Amino acid sequence: MQSQTRIPPPRSSGASLADWRPDRASPQPIYAQIAGYFRAKITGGDWPEGMKLPPQRELARQLGVNRSTVVAALGQLAELGLIEGRQGGGTRVAGKEDPPWTAGSWNDYVEEGTHYPNLPAIQAINRLEFQPELLRLGTGEPAPELLPGEEMRSILAELAREELPLPYEEPLGSLRLRRAVSAELGRIGIRAEPSSILILSGALQGIQLVSLGLLPKGAAVLLEKPSYLYSIHSFQSAGVKLHGLPMDKRGLVTEGLEDLAARAKAAVLYTIPSFHNPTGILMDAERRRELMERAAALGLPVLEDGAYQDLWLDAPPPLPLKALDGKGQVLHLGTLSKSASPGLRIGWVAGPEQVIRRLADIKMQTDYGASSLSQLAAAKWLEDGGHKRHTDALRLALRRRRDLMLELLERHFTELAEWSKPAGGFYVWLRLNKPLPLPKLFRAALAEGLLLNTGDLYDRADARHLRLSYAYASPSGLEQGIFKLAELVRRMDRLF
Template identity: 85%
Template sequence: MRHSAGMAMVDWRPDPLSPLPLYAQIAGHFRAKITGGDWPAGMKLPPQRELARQLGVNRSTIVAALGQLTELGLIEGRHGGGTRVAAAKANRGTAGSWNDYVEEGIHYPNLPAVQAINRLEFQPELVRLGTGEPAPELLPGEQMRDILAELARGELPLAYEEPLGSLRLRRALSAELGRSGIQADPSSILILSGALQGFQLISLGLLPKGSTVLLEKPSYMYSIHSFQSAGVKLCGLPMDGQGLMAEGLENAAVRTKAALLYTIPAFHNPTGILMDAERRRELMEKTAALGLPILEDGAYQDLWLDAPPPPPLKAMDQSGSVLHLGTLSKSASPGLRIGWVAGPEQVIRRLADIKMQTDYGASSLSQLAAAKWLEDGCHERHCSALRLALRRRRDLMLELLERHCEGLAVWSKPAGGFYVWLRLNRPVPLPRLFRAALAEGLLLNTGDLYDRSDARHLRLSYAYASPSELERGIAKLAELIRRMGGLS
């Protein structure tokens, strides 16, 4: 088996205070990984420049380290194929090892670019211009500490929760959803280990293999493989400034025999578009006529910046045709890993059964903290403060784009969420732009993650990078775009 994935070495760096030269430390670390079977034969090493950046050393140090490994026969250069772990001496005695199965499971691996972003986001020296989470200083650390301290004085839930999740949390969520117009009894809510788990449970427990999901194009769903790994196909539909265009929905649904429509009506990821009330009504009418269920992703609906969005699709649901996904990850705490899905009781029970077979329930401690967070009104107060901070950052990013990207790209002002969807005036090779930006200390989310054919878009986030990082990052990004587009 050939292994082509790049290696993640961000968890180790050579020690500059060690008496052993840096190149020798690197060579020794690589040798242990190869001979121990962690890096199997055929695995491709990152380019020398990327290795130097990851390990915080000069390129000449990498050259010296790789030279030692080449002399030992542990790595080999291939014409046009970079440097790989050699077959001759690598992984002795590992025949039949777990490395032989690394690409054989039914779950698709992440896109290589997504894998790279997931690793690189933990390198503190990078300016993260695309990250889809609030910056640590925007999270409610002090309030959450107070809640945890108060809970620690009482009896803690150290056992499993019931299949639907904590009743206390489901009651709190029922009240929270009611404020947005969604009527969902606690028995109609399933607690998830983050909203992403909802996609996995639905694809495994509700959708026939080979079925088709309709969705916006571009979409966050194209960057993950929850549906595709279950043998489900994706069919993208176009958008305009008001959201998903309903005109082609009937033809696409009939042609593909679609099983459901997945949509992000409030502050869409990655475009930031807010679906207006008229489009939502039209969508509900058309899907009802087609008998097409809807999976509504409400991850960003609390993060409005100018005015509250129209009621969710689930608030208009009179027939049990909408499943509504929500999460605390985009507002209160990604680390709590608390999400939920609301829908018809029979469907929720089916998903709960699948969840019990996968992880036996979300963290009992996290559920208790989330329940207290909602009951005490902390969520509403925190969201008000978070909206103010995000509004300031959004306005700063728009100002910076006007200053540096005029004539290079076009964009719209998002009314909420985290993202500005930047459209370049000239197409550029987005993987090349990603690598060039990385070399300059910028981490980007390029449009081809959300639409494979895209060569013009970037998802810029104002939620994570600090104001000073945004100022440096946008100026540097504009310089790179100008250079790559032949405009300088």
Template identity: 70%
Template sequence: MQELVTDGWKPDSSLALPLHIQISNYIQAKIRSGAWPAGMRLAAQRDLARQLGVNRSTLVSALGQLTALGLIEGRRGGGTRVALSNDAHSNRAGNWNDYVEEGIHYPNLPTIQAINRLEFTKGLIRLGTGELSPELLPNETMKSILADLSRQSLPLSYEEPLGSLQLRTAISKELSNIGIHAAPSSILILSGALQGLQLIGQGLLPRGSTLLLEKPSYLYSIHSFQSVGVKLYGLPMDSEGLMTQGIEAEVHRTKASLLYTIPTYHNPTGILMTEERRHLLMNTTRALGLPILEDGAYQDLWLDNPPPPSLKAMDREGRVLHLGTLSKTVSPGLRIGWAVGPEPVIRRLADIKMQSDYGSSSLSQLLAAKWLEEGYHARHCEVLRMELRRRRDAVLDMLSTHFGHLASWNRPTGGFYIWLSLNKPLPLTKLFKAALEVGLLLNTGDLYNRSDARHLRLSYAYASLTELEIGIKRLAELVSSF
């Protein structure tokens, strides 16, 4: 694991103390305090110099001093690490460096780790980010709700295992508008829908079981299921959604125990599953007794027409577990999502949630309840749809201008994403790095299907239209040059 200097410290050239001494002092303090433990690898000199904003030669003289002090040492195979035995650390000190590569949970994909970190780097144009631009978030409304809350008694204690009853009641009412009839006792509040995947992976599926899903899928970019030993088996899609023909054979072959789908504005392809396909999927899986996990994150974000009924709305057997969230429409920072399903399943997930984090923020839950109860959500979604429609249309125009000869793409009818299909395969990791060099942060197709080499997930939700125009043009130049 390459370690970066993450706290943004840089030496100060206005000080009398030479830069290399400042750097040496800084690193000494890190090592002597134990923040950088024995054996920790340092980043490559080039990367370190860039992060510290100094010449390579300045860095080299700082590292020379640290080596002379016995605090760092060269590694076999190149690179530098904190010395295993030095006056600050006994060489028998617990070696955390081994531990960070242990543990059953897989690390994020390197590209995802880079994206998570780089999203907080200023100046990059984020062409694939799956969240709303800050300017599209309802800051003023939230401030006025907070002002209201500051005049009432606050829920500062723990909430019950399923989450705040007030919020579950509000969600129950909201869901009934889209045909899902679920009592508050069938709803579990989550810290975002992602937590639902984590809890289901840990709480419902035996190690070694198989999960069917669309390919590509957002689920391939995270490890909620693989980390607990669940195998993923991807099924093809067409323009009407997940293709159902292969399901029966795969269920028999793999003994699959669950099917995960994003029927509405699929991530990353933007595809909307047609009503006919939904019926077919429900019938096929009913005959097989196959439970479904429906990810409804983009449900409210229709742009042209409301989507067909959700799978949960078509379910009378308690066979569908449905995930929803406020992250894609209102505020990712609130961390409020929900799972809707049969009561025994909801109860089991709630028990594991209690063991994971003892419930979600009561303040976020209260704010979310007010947001839904007082009708802000419906009004906000209307405005949001208008804005996203404008952005989608503009980006489709930009693509016609710059990518007409390089790629093809879908016209999404909701959600955030355009799935750009390049005319020829490209080395996507190289493209990601090259894009970064010209200030573009990409979500490459291999995140959603390991073997993909010709797709990019574009999002019209995050970057401004000006940024998108610059970014798409620059991206087209880059792709042409490959």
């Protein structure tokens, strides 16, 4: 296999103001507080030489002040020689233009690791999601009020009266939890013994372990386009290339799979057949059988992401691909993060024992196993029927929110966009009638207090889509947010 040239990751601003705001009750002028905070960051080494600061308008927004206040603070820092403006390069922490080849501090290694940084927009979203004043219209997790707080507290209180599992668990994870997961998988048609299940620190870790432990550098992965995997770098950081396949209303289009697999020399096919992220599409039963038949004929392994499997709203989805697998061809990922608790950090992967043992070995080299306490709580949650009771209630709540969002879109977006009714999951994939510069739409929405997930995160060429989530914002938040978003899209339509 030919060696691949590594494309260096894009550099991004390292300045983060998420944890600090000026004190308006202080007798010290606000611009002087800002200058003092920035000076401490620079002289303390948190903001190294050459680091680019955000634009003045963005700094003003993050700090909740007028732009003129930011200008005054930056002027004070410039007089001290701590920052400088560079032609075409914005404002940066002052330093040597050409640093020596040796590193002076850990800051010099920030961009040098083998793992790519997140896309700048994803980094921004990850920070901004913790600003309570923003309406989160794209967030891929249930709202706190939809999570089983009381039930989990009861389980943890009960476990506190027992002997706690403070030592490490075995490499595959807690046997008790694997037995509970095995029973849970059996309810959706997947036969997997505990010895064929590895407990993960969230399903995303399964993707990382596969990319690190099973795929050669330069390998090709086929997947739907758009896809959640384009918004993260789990495969790309391991030197793996992504090749997109088209979708229709029935899911991934299987025609042409053989040609693309041959051209790309594909090693794996990754798919989210149930309530796809970001489109919400549900692959029907016939398409699933077609996909499995074609993949089997090609000898193409399949990585099935079942993160949204439990979140059907109208009717249960068809059998997972793993339930159709009689040859050990499919690895199936599952998680509790989308339904019970993102913070519990419990997921799993089921597959052939030899493969699972290999992934377990890689996992032991990375984190030595998921939290023993989380595994015990998860086992109790599944064993006692808490998961079924909760998902039944969660479906009802999500169904109401989905129907509200569809009603709001009908009211405000009829002339602006088109969409389909999702049968499960969290997302409406909104297609704008007119292409727009989505990064500008993201920034404009942010200025209006709206946090969006734009389509270009999931397909770089996209200029028409928004991933809207009905799982996080409250009903009143959805009403306010969809109205404001429609007004913003109308304004941008006139500009572009």
